[in-house]
Amino acid sequence: MSAITRDEVAHLARLSRMALTDEELDHFATQLDVIIGAVAKVSEVAAQDVPPSSHALPLTNVFRPDEVRQSLPPQQALSGAPAVEDDRFRVPRILGEEM
Amino acid sequence: MTTIMAYDEALDRFEPVLGLETHVELGTASKMFCGCKTTFGAPPNTQVCPTCLALPGALPVANEKAIESTIRIGLALNCSIAEWCRFARKNYFYPDMPKNYQISQYDEPLCYDGYLDLEVEGQTFRIGIERVHLEEDTGKSTHVGGATGRIHGADYSIVDYNRAGIPLVEIVTKPITGTDRLAPQVARAYVTELREIMRSLGVSDVRMEEGSLRCDVNVSLMPRGSSEWGTRTETKNVNSLRSVERAVRGEIERQAAILADGGKVVQETRHFHEDTGTTTSGRSKEEAQDYRYFPDPDLVPIAPDPAWVAKLKAELPELPSVRRKRLQAEWGVSDHDMESMHNAGAIELVEATIAAGAPAADARKWWMGELARRANESGVALANLPVTPADVARVTELVASGALNDKLARQVFEGVLAGEGTPDEVVAARGLEIVSDEGELLAIIDQVIADNADAAEKVRGGKVAAVGALVGGVMKASRGKADAARARELILEKLGVSG
Amino acid sequence: MSLIHKTAAELGAMIAAGEVSAEEVAAAHLDRIEETEPKIRAFLHVDREVTLAQARAVDARLRSGEKLGPLAGVPLAHKDIFVTKDMPTTAASKILEGWRPPYDATVTARLREAGLVFLGKTNLDEFAMGSSTENSAFGPTRNPWDLSRVPGGSSGGSSAAVAAYQAPLSTGTDTGGSIRQPAAVTGIVGMKPTYGGSSRYGLIAFASSLDTPGPFARTVLDAALLQEAFSGHDPLDSTSIDRPVPKVVEAARNPDVAGMRIGVVKEFDGEGYQPGVLNRFREAVKMLEALGAEIVEVSCPSFTVALPAYYLIAPSECSSNLARFDAMRYGLRVGDDGTRSAEEVMALTRAAGFGPEVKRRIMLGTYALSSGYYDAYYGQAQKVRTLIARDFEAAYQKVDVLISPTTPTTAFPIGERADDPMAMYLADLCTIPSNLAGNAAISVPCGLADEDNLPVGLQIMAPVLGDDRCYKVGAALEKAFEARWGGPLLKEAPAL
Numbered sequence A: 001m002s003a004i005t006r007d008e009v010a011h012l013a014r015l016s017r018m019a020l021t022d023e024e025l026d027h028f029a030t031q032l033d034v035i036i037g038a039v040a041k042v043s044e045v046a047a048q049d050v051p052p053s054s055h056a057l058p059l060t061n062v063f064r065p066d067e068v069r070q071s072l073p074p075q076q077a078l079s080g081a082p083a084v085e086d087d088r089f090r091v092p093r094i095l096g097e098e099m
Numbered sequence B: 001m002t003t004i005m006a007y008d009e010a011l012d013r014f015e016p017v018l019g020l021e022t023h024v025e026l027g028t029a030s031k032m033f034c035g036c037k038t039t040f041g042a043p044p045n046t047q048v049c050p051t052c053l054a055l056p057g058a059l060p061v062a063n064e065k066a067i068e069s070t071i072r073i074g075l076a077l078n079c080s081i082a083e084w085c086r087f088a089r090k091n092y093f094y095p096d097m098p099k100n101y102q103i104s105q106y107d108e109p110l111c112y113d114g115y116l117d118l119e120v121e122g123q124t125f126r127i128g129i130e131r132v133h134l135e136e137d138t139g140k141s142t143h144v145g146g147a148t149g150r151i152h153g154a155d156y157s158i159v160d161y162n163r164a165g166i167p168l169v170e171i172v173t174k175p176i177t178g179t180d181r182l183a184p185q186v187a188r189a190y191v192t193e194l195r196e197i198m199r200s201l202g203v204s205d206v207r208m209e210e211g212s213l214r215c216d217v218n219v220s221l222m223p224r225g226s227s228e229w230g231t232r233t234e235t236k237n238v239n240s241l242r243s244v245e246r247a248v249r250g251e252i253e254r255q256a257a258i259l260a261d262g263g264k265v266v267q268e269t270r271h272f273h274e275d276t277g278t279t280t281s282g283r284s285k286e287e288a289q290d291y292r293y294f295p296d297p298d299l300v301p302i303a304p305d306p307a308w309v310a311k312l313k314a315e316l317p318e319l320p321s322v323r324r325k326r327l328q329a330e331w332g333v334s335d336h337d338m339e340s341m342h343n344a345g346a347i348e349l350v351e352a353t354i355a356a357g358a359p360a361a362d363a364r365k366w367w368m369g370e371l372a373r374r375a376n377e378s379g380v381a382l383a384n385l386p387v388t389p390a391d392v393a394r395v396t397e398l399v400a401s402g403a404l405n406d407k408l409a410r411q412v413f414e415g416v417l418a419g420e421g422t423p424d425e426v427v428a429a430r431g432l433e434i435v436s437d438e439g440e441l442l443a444i445i446d447q448v449i450a451d452n453a454d455a456a457e458k459v460r461g462g463k464v465a466a467v468g469a470l471v472g473g474v475m476k477a478s479r480g481k482a483d484a485a486r487a488r489e490l491i492l493e494k495l496g497v498s499g
Numbered sequence C: 001m002s003l004i005h006k007t008a009a010e011l012g013a014m015i016a017a018g019e020v021s022a023e024e025v026a027a028a029h030l031d032r033i034e035e036t037e038p039k040i041r042a043f044l045h046v047d048r049e050v051t052l053a054q055a056r057a058v059d060a061r062l063r064s065g066e067k068l069g070p071l072a073g074v075p076l077a078h079k080d081i082f083v084t085k086d087m088p089t090t091a092a093s094k095i096l097e098g099w100r101p102p103y104d105a106t107v108t109a110r111l112r113e114a115g116l117v118f119l120g121k122t123n124l125d126e127f128a129m130g131s132s133t134e135n136s137a138f139g140p141t142r143n144p145w146d147l148s149r150v151p152g153g154s155s156g157g158s159s160a161a162v163a164a165y166q167a168p169l170s171t172g173t174d175t176g177g178s179i180r181q182p183a184a185v186t187g188i189v190g191m192k193p194t195y196g197g198s199s200r201y202g203l204i205a206f207a208s209s210l211d212t213p214g215p216f217a218r219t220v221l222d223a224a225l226l227q228e229a230f231s232g233h234d235p236l237d238s239t240s241i242d243r244p245v246p247k248v249v250e251a252a253r254n255p256d257v258a259g260m261r262i263g264v265v266k267e268f269d270g271e272g273y274q275p276g277v278l279n280r281f282r283e284a285v286k287m288l289e290a291l292g293a294e295i296v297e298v299s300c301p302s303f304t305v306a307l308p309a310y311y312l313i314a315p316s317e318c319s320s321n322l323a324r325f326d327a328m329r330y331g332l333r334v335g336d337d338g339t340r341s342a343e344e345v346m347a348l349t350r351a352a353g354f355g356p357e358v359k360r361r362i363m364l365g366t367y368a369l370s371s372g373y374y375d376a377y378y379g380q381a382q383k384v385r386t387l388i389a390r391d392f393e394a395a396y397q398k399v400d401v402l403i404s405p406t407t408p409t410t411a412f413p414i415g416e417r418a419d420d421p422m423a424m425y426l427a428d429l430c431t432i433p434s435n436l437a438g439n440a441a442i443s444v445p446c447g448l449a450d451e452d453n454l455p456v457g458l459q460i461m462a463p464v465l466g467d468d469r470c471y472k473v474g475a476a477l478e479k480a481f482e483a484r485w486g487g488p489l490l491k492e493a494p495a496l
Ligand SMILES: [Mg+2]
Pocket: B104, B135, B170
């Protein structure tokens, strides 16, 4: 049995906002199947009592004081924008929840 | 068209279960993960930097004050404070969220398992607090084109990221049962109390109209006698105290109608409309988001020093409910009066008026009487009337000294509210001081007796009750400035009758 | 000897002594780039005028008596994953083509402060995802030793530039081996400092818990000088270590392994390793023994699952880190015809702007984090990460450093592994454990493989903040090898 189906790959592409072609989906389905099969090797290690590590080093409590720092000048903040209107980032219409 | 069932009938048949999720913007000087300012209403995109714009390469560093404020909120809500916890990334794409993930907390909230006691109509309700966690706010989109300026039908949107990254505390209740018919009032009382706690802690200005406190309301119904919870809906962005009450009530009425009709409540997000007080369906939970939470590798875990937490706990200010109990005892008022003052937002005002020298009874009388009436008439909150506790205290002082009577005092307030100045300035400008110069008063009395010979004769003949007409004449002639009691005495004296 | 063949330490000393100007040194390197770039293609961006202006500014600072570090005026090739105010930054992705950052990375800013002169931005695998630099949206970089082969990756532009004498120094980033592996296959020195020892602020993130900026150079000392120039605590990076930087330059100047205990990792041997690589490695072990080190075989059993754990953790983090490339605030925007929604434009842009390896990793990471799979994949990989850290800890109870081949093979031909992700991933077999544990590790040249006469690298691993040990052992090996070879390994490289 394959580890991942083409439908699942299509779902992953939707979740990660990538409009992939059918050809890409087929190609990735094959490749991801192999890769997931290989990385599943992590489950062979018995690690019930082992705490997970989310970080490379055990640092804690790194904070900054609540102090204001210089923001970017607006023209620099907007300098990379594909579209600007009224000093705001202009974006295509948003489908979704009415706020 | 949504069918609804009358509230009373709905409550005869069903019991509501509530859940409230409240987001509070903290009043820190800088944002949660960068040094940008948090000033409300600044020109668009002037309070942004590589971090809060999510420019490639930029990194977050947590604001210590925000962590401290969250712990203080948790302590005020009787929560346990995590010994060790992490920020997590909540992944979903949305144009007003620059990183397309929100830094939030998932299974390791900073504060958990607390409660808040409320008194509503003489009953005490203990609201369980599931968690208090820290996250960041999003930017603000303006929708351009389309008929309504709303998101649906808009041609495009423009985004201002000044708000993106402002620290946001999320407070989630456990399911609230046993409120019965008082569900809407309990919901409102809960949010009101939270708001006061935030104010007393000084962690947020909690201006609902500016969106610094926002509420999501979960409602489900179970048939009376059942203990199995029904399907819940989540009503988003309920942004005033009145709306909290209306949203709960409306959702109970809507769900009851569906269930009574043999239908099924759909688990969904609903949107509250401030203008109509109704909700409409949003995203259905069937296509539930998969947020792929995982610990944020850019931020290190938080392990609050127990000594620090103990210090924060010891330094908590007196909480509003405790304070109210103390004030009630000090002022010697009934539960009912105290609750009315609370609901009217008058407690701080009364307290400040007393602090400015007024007797408790007088302070309460003016704020809850004349001033509440005027606030109501002009549709503003009591606290927003252009009159200060010091003004009220000065008026009570003038009344106590006999310089004003209640009727004149009301005219003084009218003048103060109209922007004519301080009470003393209004008294002077309008000439409202009681006539205490007896020479002037006696002259008026002589004139009134001469003008009302009949009445004067009756009084002389022993019909003392007829003096009222003469006193009325004196008051009229003095345009209300005469001291009515003194005028009566003088009239009777003049007519040779003992009162 | 011409300026381009000098070490960074030598150039820095000459500039400080006024024997040559920073501008002359920069110009010599720019000329070399112009001459060799058609063959190598190490750079994505070179702007002669900007570079010369920077050099002149350093000359002026020196003339005014400003006290600058030992690398003042020395030119450097900067990996195009560090943001730079005066040069475009793309991470070798179409999605960022033409983007001009409004800010400098901390590494960038510190290098400017120290008076280094940027020759340009170097090529890489898109968003540092790869081991060959073939995943660059702007075409592959070639290995100066054999132009038909890869220079390693992801920092292949940086390794090639140094190996081709286009620059004496370059920067890289190492997430799973992206400095050490390219250094090994181009015959130069590449160091992955301790995680948190060098700032990630302004480094375009691939996998945040693993990404580490580090230096490339032709000598161990030069690498140490460069590392020292940009290292140290940065309050803008929460994961930056607030402790003194290890004395790496001092260590590089004092090569000595007498009495040191050096562990050979048992697991990095056998199948999949090119015989020529193993031969050179074993000779180097003997050499260390001859220099007075005590060689101990050490077993790190969890290292065998380091690669699968890495290929869950890194893609998981990347799937989230790369979500910000959405066509809304900067970069490419595709399909915005006035009718499409933001969601559609995001999806079209990301499909058009990301290359296949990036897409593959985003989807793999999305999968590993999604509900129902999290515990079995990402969660389990994190546990493996703990086990690997424990293996290291146990090993460092017994030895001062661990050694292994840097990479199982020499440089492979361009195109050979392009369509076989698993084969490509094997290039990082030996380098990944140090990333997962946040340890320091360096790769130094240890000769040419018999089969193909291509460079072989030896990896020296040390504990967290044990960077100085990497340099000490690396410098000792370098000294012994150069005595044997009669000069640096790079003199064996064909002329360009
Ligand atoms: Mg939230």
